[in-house]
Amino acid sequence: MTTAKVKPDELDQITYTVSALARLLMISERRVQQLTKEGVIPKEGQGKYHLVPSVHGYLKLLQQRAAGASQPSDYHTEKARLVKLQADKAQIDLDILEEKLIFAADVQKAWENVLMAFKSKLMAIPTKAAPVIAAESQPGQIQQILDDLVRETLAELANYDPEIDPTAATSIGPEGVD
Numbered sequence: 727m728t729t730a731k732v733k734p735d736e737l738d739q740i741t742y743t744v745s746a747l748a749r750l751l752m753i754s755e756r757r758v759q760q761l762t763k764e765g766v767i768p769k770e771g772q773g774k775y776h777l778v779p780s781v782h783g784y785l786k787l788l789q790q791r792a793a794g795a796s797q798p799s800d801y802h803t804e805k806a807r808l809v810k811l812q813a814d815k816a817q818i819d820l821d822i823l824e825e826k827l828i829f830a831a832d833v834q835k836a837w838e839n840v841l842m843a844f845k846s847k848l849m850a851i852p853t854k855a856a857p858v859i860a861a862e863s864q865p866g867q868i869q870q871i872l873d874d875l876v877r878e879t880l881a882e883l884a885n886y887d888p889e890i891d892p893t894a895a896t897s898i899g900p901e902g903v904d
Contacts, residue, residue, distance in 0.1 A: 741774040839888050847879045
């Protein structure tokens with residue numbers, strides 16, 4: 727068996743087929759072609775590859791992957807994010823238990839009840855006022871009666887208690903939870 731000595735600068739000029747390069751790099755021929763498309767392995771011509779640039783390109787790819795795998799910053803960042811979200815959820819649950827937070831649906835229902843009571847009280851004013859005003863002929867007296875009834879209604883609304891009002895919500899928490 728004869729071995730010819732190849733000078734280092736001549737080594738850069740020797741081309742290899744895709745199958746020879748695949749065997750040398752211990753990858754499939756298809757993978758060599760994929761890496762060529764990705765620009766990792768330079769191609770010299772139709773199915774021909776220079777040895778040194780091809781090996782260098784493949785080694786750089788492997789080094790980049792190894793460097794990425796040894797830097798678990800993404801893992802630690804995501805783990806820290808998960809722990810923070812879990813802590814935030816636990817804090818929210820605690821605040822709900824301590825009644826520092828309430829559900830938006832409960833607030834909406836309470837406001838609906840307040841507004842319904844407000845509407846009901848306002849709509850009752852004409853019914854209360856009609857018989858009293860019918861007996862009066864003086865505009866000043868009528869105005870005073872209406873003013874008194876409006877103030878009485880506002881005072882009732884100022885002391886509005888949804889627990890006493892029959893239209894008030896009876897549940898606490900999200901729908902279906904008592």
